Amino acid sequence: MMDRDSFFQKYTGHLNEKQLAAVQTVNGPVLLLAVPGSGKTTVLVTRLGYMLYCEGIRPENILTLTYTVAATNDMARRFREIFGEEYSNALEFRTINGICARVIARYGQMIGKSAFELLTDEKVILRMLTEILVQNLSEYPTESDVKNARTLITYCKNMLLSEEEIRELGKEEGIPLWEIYSAYNRYLKQNSFMDYDDQMIYAYRMLKGSPELLKFYQGKYRYICVDEAQDTSKIQHIIIGLLTGEQGNLFMVGDEDQSIYGFRAAYPEALLNFTKEHPGAKELVMDQNYRSNARIVAVADHFIQHNKLRHRKHMVPTKAEEEEIHYISLKNRSAQYTYLRKVAQNHEVETAVLYRDNESVLPLIDQLERQQIPYRIKSTDMAFFTHRVVTDVTNIMRFALNPYDTELFLRIYFKCQTYLKKNQAQQLCRISEERHIPVLEAAEYAEGLNGMVLGKCRAFATHLRNMLKEAPSRVLFRIETPLGYGEYLERNNMDDNKLFILKMLSYEEVSIGSFLGRLEYLQSMLREKHPDYDSNFILSTIHSSKGLEYEEVYLMDVCDGVFPDKVVYSKKATPQEKKEFEEERRLFYVGMTRAKSVLHIFRLSEETSSFIREMTPVKAERVEGVKPDSLKFPDRMKLQNEKRVEGKTFAALQPDQGKMKLKPKSLETDPGGHGTEIQLVIGERVEQMKYGMGVISDAVYHADGITGKFTVIFDSGLEKNFLYPVAFQMGMRIVTEEETGKEGQA
Numbered sequence: 157m158m159d160r161d162s163f164f165q166k167y168t169g170h171l172n173e174k175q176l177a178a179v180q181t182v183n184g185p186v187l188l189l190a191v192p193g194s195g196k197t198t199v200l201v202t203r204l205g206y207m208l209y210c211e212g213i214r215p216e217n218i219l220t221l222t223y224t225v226a227a228t229n230d231m232a233r234r235f236r237e238i239f240g241e242e243y244s245n246a247l248e249f250r251t252i253n254g255i256c257a258r259v260i261a262r263y264g265q266m267i268g269k270s271a272f273e274l275l276t277d278e279k280v281i282l283r284m285l286t287e288i289l290v291q292n293l294s295e296y297p298t299e300s301d302v303k304n305a306r307t308l309i310t311y312c313k314n315m316l317l318s319e320e321e322i323r324e325l326g327k328e329e330g331i332p333l334w335e336i337y338s339a340y341n342r343y344l345k346q347n348s349f350m351d352y353d354d355q356m357i358y359a360y361r362m363l364k365g366s367p368e369l370l371k372f373y374q375g376k377y378r379y380i381c382v383d384e385a386q387d388t389s390k391i392q393h394i395i396i397g398l399l400t401g402e403q404g405n406l407f408m409v410g411d412e413d414q415s416i417y418g419f420r421a422a423y424p425e426a427l428l429n430f431t432k433e434h435p436g437a438k439e440l441v442m443d444q445n446y447r448s449n450a451r452i453v454a455v456a457d458h459f460i461q462h463n464k465l466r467h468r469k470h471m472v473p474t475k476a477e478e479e480e481i482h483y484i485s486l487k488n489r490s491a492q493y494t495y496l497r498k499v500a501q502n503h504e505v506e507t508a509v510l511y512r513d514n515e516s517v518l519p520l521i522d523q524l525e526r527q528q529i530p531y532r533i534k535s536t537d538m539a540f541f542t543h544r545v546v547t548d549v550t551n552i553m554r555f556a557l558n559p560y561d562t563e564l565f566l567r568i569y570f571k572c573q574t575y576l577k578k579n580q581a582q583q584l585c586r587i588s589e590e591r592h593i594p595v596l597e598a599a600e601y602a603e604g605l606n607g608m609v610l611g612k613c614r615a616f617a618t619h620l621r622n623m624l625k626e627a628p629s630r631v632l633f634r635i636e637t638p639l640g641y642g643e644y645l646e647r648n649n650m651d652d653n654k655l656f657i658l659k660m661l662s663y664e665e666v667s668i669g670s671f672l673g674r675l676e677y678l679q680s681m682l683r684e685k686h687p688d689y690d691s692n693f694i695l696s697t698i699h700s701s702k703g704l705e706y707e708e709v710y711l712m713d714v715c716d717g718v719f720p721d722k723v724v725y726s727k728k729a730t731p732q733e734k735k736e737f738e739e740e741r742r743l744f745y746v747g748m749t750r751a752k753s754v755l756h757i758f759r760l761s762e763e764t765s766s767f768i769r770e771m772t773p774v775k776a777e778r779v780e781g782v783k784p785d786s787l788k789f790p791d792r793m794k795l796q797n798e799k800r801v802e803g804k805t806f807a808a809l810q811p812d813q814g815k816m817k818l819k820p821k822s823l824e825t826d827p828g829g830h831g832t833e834i835q836l837v838i839g840e841r842v843e844q845m846k847y848g849m850g851v852i853s854d855a856v857y858h859a860d861g862i863t864g865k866f867t868v869i870f871d872s873g874l875e876k877n878f879l880y881p882v883a884f885q886m887g888m889r890i891v892t893e894e895e896t897g898k899e900g901q902a
Contacts, residue, residue, distance in 0.1 A: 158209040167202055167238065171195075174442050179203045181407075182211055182379070185400075185434035187427065188409045191471040192456075192749035193447025193705070196409050200383055201231060203407070204247065205239045207379065215246035219377040221396070223384040225251055231383070248377075252392045253352055255399075256359035263362040263369055271358075272350040281351065282306065288339045292332050295567070299542035304329075307419060309337055313353035314389035314421030330649075356391050363398045374401035385410030389421040397433065404434060412467065413460050416699060416743045418736065428465065443472050445749070447705050450477040452755050456748040459771050463738045479754045481771075485841050486851055487871035488762040490519075490660055492712050494869045495758075497523045498853050499710065500531060500693045508694040508706035510747045512719040515540040515653070516712060517695050519660035522678065526664065530691040533682075535700040541679040545645065545654035550675065552635055553668040556620040559594035573640035574612045580605060584613075596620070628662035628671035653718060663873070698747040709751035711744075715763035719744065723766050741767070761841075841891040842868060844883070847876060849891065 168176060178188050178199050190196035204220065207213045222228045228249040236244040260271045275281060282302050289297035289305060297305075308329060312322050319334060326333025344350060350358060363370045380400055382388065385408040388396070400406040408430065415424035431437045445453045450473035457471040486492060496509055497520065511517055514537040524531050540546060548571060555564040562585035569581045576584070580602065587598035599605060599613035619639055623631045636642040636655060645652050661678070665671040694706065716723045720740035724733045744767050748755060759768060840852050850870035866883075869875050878888065 157212055160210050163206060163210050167205060171199070171202065172444060174440065174444070175199050175202075178440050178442060179206050181438060181440060182207055182213075183405055185404045185406045185430070185437035186408070186440065187385075187430040187437060188407065188440045188442065189427075189467055189469060190409055190411055190442045191445055191469070192411070192414065192746070193445040194442040195446060196442065197231065197234065197383070199442065200381060200409055201235050201238060204235060204381070208239075208243050213379060215243045216248075217376065217378045218247060218381070219255065219379070219399070220247065220249045220381045221252055221255065221383065222249065223251070223387050225254075227383065228254075252388065252395065253355055256355045256395065259359040259362055259369065259373065260355065262372070263366060266366070266369065272344075272348050272354070274355060275344070275349040275351050284343055285336075285340060288336055288343070292335050292339070298544055298547050300539045300544065303539060305331070305333075305336055308333055309340055310353050311419065311421045312337055313357060314391050315423075316357075316391055316394075356395065360391055360395050360398070363395065370398060370401075373399055374403070378403055379405045379407070381407045381409070383409050386412050386415035386424045386427055387417050387420075387422045388426070390423040390426070393423055393426040404436075406434065412465070413463070413742055414702070414746055416702065416739060416746055418739045424465070428467070439467075441467075441469050443469060444474050445471050446474050447752055448473070448749055448755075449475045449479060449753055451479065451481060452748060452751050455481055455771050456745055459748070459767070460741065460745045462770050463741055465735065465738055482754065482756040483759045483768070484756055484851070485759050485761065486869075487841075487849055488760055489656070489713060489715070489718075490873055491851065491869060491871055492758050492760075493519045493523055493660065494873050494875055495851070495853060496520050496710065496712070497527065497529065498867075498869070498875075500524060500529045502854075503693055503708070505707040505753075506692040506694070507708040507710070508696060508701065508750065509710045509712060510696055510698050510701055510750060511712050512698060512721070512743065513713075514697055515657050516718070518657055518678065521682070521695070522661055522664070522674075525678075525681065529693075530688050531693045531695055532688045532691045533685065534687070534694065534696040536682045536685070537697075538679060538683060540654065540657065541675065543654055545650060545652075546658065546675075548641065549632070549635055549655070549658060550672060552639070552641070553623065553631065553672060556623040556631075556668060559596060559617070559620060560588060560592075562588055562595055565595045571641055571644045572616060572635075573643070574616055575609050576605075576613070580609070623668060626668075628665045628668055629659060631668055631671075632659050632662055698743050698750075701750050702746060705750055705752050707752050708754040708756065709747070710756045710758070711747050712758055714744070714757055714767055715760050715765050717763075720766065725766075741770075842888055843891055844868070844870075844876075844878075844888045847874060848872065850874075850876075 164176075168179065171179065175195060175198075178186075179202050182203075188196070188199070190199075200220075204218065207218060208215060220228075220231065222231055228251060232244065232247070232249045235247065235249075257274070264271045282299075285302050285305055286297055289302060293301070308325065311317075312325070312333075317325070322337055323334045326336075344354065363373070377399055380396065382396060387410075396406070408427070410424075410427055412424040412427045415422050415427075426433070431439065448456070453471055453473035453475075460466070460471075484495065486495065499507065499509075509517065509520070517533075518540065521531075521533070523529075548568065551564050551568050552572065555561055555568060558564070565585060566581060569576050570578075574581075583602050583604075584595050584598040587593070587601050588595040591598065591601070594617070596613050596617040599610055605613070616639070619634055623634060626634070632655065642652065642655070644650075645655075661674065662671055665674055696704075713719050720737060722733075722737065722740075724737035729737075757768065759765070841849060842852060843849050847868075847870045850868040852866055853869045853875070854867035865877055865879050867875060867877050
């Protein structure tokens with residue numbers, strides 16, 4: 157034991173008033189809402205010490221639950237570093253599956269039976285699921301299809317869905333999910349297996365069905381602490397509720413604004429309903445952000461207020477206002493990659509590029525690898541390379557290389573507007589094998605084909621022959637449009653973003669053979685790549701960046717249809733659609749709040765962005781000359797709406813801020829005829845007669861601070877150097893704000 161004054165003096169001198177309140181609130185149900193960067197782990201660990209040293213609670217009566225095994229180890233380590241070894245070994249830090257394993261083992265001892273074996277080998281599970289999908293799908297499943305089915309099964313179990321609900325979810329996903337789900341569970345039971353999701357279901361049923369078992373654990377764990385509560389699932393919350401019992405000493409730490417694992421059945425509603433489910437519960441808020449500068453905090457707080465399914469709270473900055481949020485104006489998504497490659501070459505501080513989906517960064521990785529620029533990537537996912545769209549496109553290309561391959565033909569013919577029936581396609585394959593001729597040539601000998609179908613087969617064969625002589629970028633256009641694969645995607649409500657990524661990866665290749673080889677190389681390289689810990693240029697999905705922070709952050713692909721995946725504003729939207737859109741908004745909020753000092757967001761004139769529009773407190777997307785004090789934010793927060801990027805990316809090449817905007821001595825006005833002084837600003841859009849629109853990405857200065865030459869990345873992806881002011885004398889001009897706005901509307 158230790159008296160409170162001694163404890164506070166030794167362990168809590170760095171805590172603020174609200175953090176101290178959380179540390180000292182021990183008894184009864186407590187919900188602690190902790191905004192990003194508010195020090196929740198420090199508070200949770202300090203609170204454990206307070207319970208032991210000041211409240212005299214026995215360590216074996218405290219259970220601390222965290223989301224992952226890594227988090228349990230980290231929290232145990234932090235407790236040991238602060239409080240030493242005295243109580244470290246007696247305290248329990250566990251995942252929910254860890255405690256469920258103990259419940260099942262004890263119940264087995266009580267009834268004299270052994271539990272099912274826990275199936276931990278994911279390869280075995282995926283292999284078994286593949287066999288099930290083969291029996292239930294019309295096409296042979298890709299690796300991506302199998303992993304998607306695995307995720308859906310986990311979701312169903314964690315949300316305790318009924319048969320009717322699973323069937324409805326299957327309709328939305330376009331697969332017979334109930335049949336797949338049932339076959340999967342039959343396999344597990346027949347082989348005396350359980351997966352991690354079953355482990356929770358069985359533990360729940362045992363606790364519910366055995367008063368003796370429940371009483372034992374309620375007596376043992378009289379105080380339960382839950383970290384990252386917004387990420388726990390419905391069944392996990394139910395189990396936690398059972399373990400808490402009537403004493404109700406439950407301390408949940410979380411923030412529904414940071415709940416981003418809906419696809420894994422995260423259940424933030426438990427935080428919203430906490431006071432209803434736990435009468436007399438206390439709600440505490442830690443609202444001070446110690447991570448990000450005040451401008452980032454202000455904009456992020458304003459942005460998340462658009463969500464409705466949340467507690468009413470605001471995030472308050474503790475740091476001074478430093479950098480603006482930098483909006484980098486580019487024409488389209490493809491220009492981001494060249495720009496970011498330049499950042500990777502010239503950055504100085506720790507810099508992270510964050511994105512919604514793993515596939516977004518593949519074109520950037522391709523460029524970095526080609527130029528051998530170091531980078532560090534977190535948690536790569538190979539799903540892109542095995543996605544249905546990617547395998548369809550590469551199968552068409554492979555069929556062009558080998559028009560005798562009947563297996564490939566049967567996988568693609570109905571996706572390329574041949575109008576062949578299945579029996580006709582099979583007939584062509586038989587003729588091809590018998591006569592040793594290309595499959596499509598067999599149409600000339602087939603019976604029962606009308607003139608239109610025969611013409612389509614001939615056209616398909618011509619397209620395939622032409623592909624062998626074309627660049628892959630042209631081949632992809634041919635597949636998408638003349639061959640009708642784009643219509644197939646639209647007809648089946650399939651995402652065409654994979655096609656975009658394939659196009660971006662195709663531009664450096666000269667043939668479909670080299671393109672297919674490049675895809676195989678990237679897949680193999682990413683699978684085997686070890687993190688380069690010497691590099692401070694980091695690539696990460698926002699999901700993988702959760703709980704981390706970086707000096708500078710670039711958010712890429714912030715455009716409707718990519719991030720967010722779908723835009724929902726209609727009053728006719730279903731509750732589920734609104735819920736999913738709010739999670740997209742939360743994901744963007746988490747991405748914003750990873751930045752400590754500088755946040756960069758790409759603003760693409762060819763794309764619309766609901767999220768960028770929501771970030772600003774005024775209707776106009778660009779406001780010039782607005783003073784920070786004139787824009788009102790909740791809780792006295794202020795922010796200038798938008799400012800041009802003034803050279804932060806390439807700091808090593810920059811003069812003083814006062815020298816950034818320069819008027820050439822030989823030019824009194826903008827040669828473009830606008831009658832204003834020329835201002836060279838990194839991030840500004842320009843137009844050049846030969847190369848079109850682009851953005852200034854770099855500048856080199858003379859000793860007197862006057863610009864010598866500058867670099868422009870054009871919307872085509874081309875990068876060119878120009879002399880200043882010669883380029884403007886030869887016709888280059890700065891694109892006005894009005895024109896930039898019109899580009900976005902076009």
